[in-house]
Amino acid sequence: MKPPECIPVDQCKKGVLYVLASRNLGTGVFNGDTKEPGFIGIREKFGNYFLFTEYHYDNGPPYGTASPIKELAIVPDDIGIFESFPTEDSVTGRPVKFDTPIAQGGRGWYFTDTNEASTNIRPVGRENKALFDWIKNMNQSQDG
Structure with a gap:
């Protein structure tokens, strides 16, 4: 159920931290995305803390x-204002993406700068630590 004090999506401001009524987040930074407007906040699951996006109520169910x-x-x-940096190869530092598994006729991992597929790619994702730390500090200052 939508809280009566909910700020409509068209009144939310990109880069602003909001107190939220949501499933998994107590606070979140509005991402300003026009297709999938949501809030990036710190979620806890099984003892792990990570950045997670939860979408504005006005997007509708589910x-x-x-x-x-x-x-x-x-x-x-x-x-x-993003959860993580693009995936990169841990050896070369070059940006990579995943197609379809090679066993299913795809290319597997490939370098986005050259479009070259390689089984030697070692993909790694990096969280936006600066945003994580800032939200964490803001949450702690709100808690007292």
């Missing part, structure tokens, strides 16, 4: 589960 209640703060300009 994914619209976050209702912003109140503005808290603005993310500093030098911090990106």
